[in-house]
Amino acid sequence: MAMWLNRFREYSLPLILGVVTALIWANLSPETYEGAVHGTIAGPVNVHFLVNDVFMVFFFAVAGIEIVNSLSPGGDLNPIKKAITPLLATAGGIIGPIVVFFSLNELMGDPTFLNGWGICTATDIALAWLLARMVFGKDHPAVSFLLLLAVADDAIGLIIIAVFYPDPNAPVEPLWLLLIVLGMLVAAHLNKRQVQSYIPYIFGAGTICWIGMLNAHLHPALSLVFIIPFLPRQGQSLEGVDMHGVNDAPEYSTLSCFEHHISPIVDYGLFFFGIANAGVEFSSVSNLTWIIFASLVVGKTLGISLFTWLATLWKFNLPEGMSGRDVFLAGVVGGMGLTVALFVVTPAYTDPALQGAAKMGALFTVFVFILATVLARILNIKKIG
Template identity: 30%
Template sequence: MTKPFRQPTPKSTPPTATILRRGSHGEVVRISSILRKETVGGAILLAATVAALIMANSGLSDAYYALRDYKIGYEPWHLELSLGAWAADGLLAIFFFLAGLELKREFVAGDLRSVSRAIVPVAAAVGGVIVPALIYVLINLESGADTLRGWAIPTATDIAFAVAVLAVIGSKLPPALRIFLLTLAVVDDLLAITIIAFFYTDDIAVLPLVLALVLIALFWMLTHKFSYFFGTRAWAAWLILLPLGFIVWALVHGSGVHATVAGVLLGFAVPVLRSKRGGGPDAGPGLAETLEHRIRPLSSGIAIPVFAFFSAGVTIGGADGLYRALTDPVAVGIVVALVVGKPIGVLLATFIVTKTTKAALDPDLAWIDVIGVAVLAGVGFTVSLLISELAFGQGSPHDDHAKVAILVGSLLAALLATVILRLRNRHYGRIAEKEAIDSDNDGIPDVYQPEQASKG
């Protein structure tokens, strides 16, 4: 008897991962709160930068440079520093402490604790570091070893400026794009500080560095056993943890490693998850969240603007001076790397991830959205200014030209991103009302609750 013919069972298609998909409602709310604070910080940062440029190019230039170079501190501990150096080495350590907290929180308790979700912004950050550095090196290859020292200048994205621009021009853009930009900026700032530690450190004193690592371990123990050591006496914790953190900073500074590295290491030492002591989800926020909430205004409102005020002031010298600055191969390399290299690196890395992991862009997004954010990642400022001073020396001709290029490149990147993202913002504004529907009035839009969205 002949067996009936049966159609062959088609092979199952492996599931396709979705990149840049919508985050959880809690994560979107948290990121939105951060964006609002960074927007204010970006405005203050812009005001400080403009003030520095006005003072450096007016009759107040002598007073500005005298203030920047005024020294205070205690020399036997290698802490007699100019106000500009205190801002670069000390205040920026606060910024990087916050970056360490934010990055650890994202990977331990945020939406990026999933490898499939973390790989995209991390890969994009790596691409956004490698490609600009290569472009800078290619442009300056024949200019000598002195100019090549600036290869890392265009690798970092300025969190405050980039996020402030995005908040102003992209109020209706999907939260996934904002989370993508914020995570990318934090990761590539961490990569930049790693570059500083390994490539811009000349002589290392071993003993202070070892002592710093021992005290970081003590800091880790005290923060992880916070309730055991301090109970409800938060004031006691501040009296111990703050001086301990300052001593770690001073030891790292004395070791020859750039002191901002201490900020990142201390940030990584703080626990993200709630303590089991006292029990469960009602125990309150973890220590990292508490510190982030208290320190972010200090970082955005004081630390970064003061650093920018002392670092961004450069005497341009009119149109001729601007021409000389922008025709320096150092400046050309920085501008091209920020405006062209950064978006190419971010896009190329994101594209490679989609092809090698069989992932697909979220259907609610388009590649033009990713292009806009990638262009915006070319806004490099805070860490770029820091690396410029480390590479060329504060006040040197190359340093001055590099600072002009950082300002020009960042401005061009911001303007190009504004053109792209404003068009996309109008598109997403037309669907914003639908996404805001909350049919069961529980405070969470239906778009984050599939069962409610399906009913609608």
């Protein structure tokens, strides 16, 4: 049973199942779907708020852990010279979609679409990693290349969300940001006192940051990103360790314990993220849908391929065993923008019609699974592992 549950998580099936359920529900009974997701539970609290502003705190915390681990000694981005090529590819994966978005909007769009450029910049780490393993094989260097790219991509995505997409219904109140500073000071004090349990960091300092961001009218989903760097990293990694009976034991690092305790909750909880965000009526398809879709798939492919080529011209090496064809296919896989793209849609557009059309564009990127599989055969990509 445990093996099947792990496979269920590994292949991102909770998220996929949530997306499919939401699409079916929203198209068969839009009234009951809208009532379930946006109907009031208590005061201003509804399912959409609980998912996007509470649950997603832990989703972005996991992304923050990946970034911290990558930047730490021994990580994939440390020393920084080791990751110049994938970081340049990341820049292409950000710039390419933005250029395609504004170009297509000029040709077939509308001024009301302009604020959606940030939707096209992020790569879905979980689904891209899954697809990369399917088309390249688990031991192919392109998988690590794409994972580095996706982690760095999402780091930039966090900044884009925080800076360019504050709450559209309320102006930013900067004074509340002092609570973020206070939360970080509390976390730094806990670290200095060598507190090993992650609970006071996450639910103490993290809650202070969450309150500060909520009242500052910034996305509270990013609140734990400020706290994750302070969690102690001294101790053994829990990679491959049976978690039964492990409860912040001192021989394991605090960061590792938190990651392994929260990751299953996040993986399964993405079912509810899919339910809360992917319920779009198919009538919502418009030119914006195709602009978002093309910006993600075409923009990522061209941007990643071009900037990686420039990196090789500047004498930075590709990972050993990786070819130009692999880079091109990795760019296609990088066009998978589901989770973060759906998250950005709500702050990007206040008009429900624009939200629906943009979400359809993000959802259509699941066709990258078919496209990448076909291209792998055409390009004669050799699977490794």
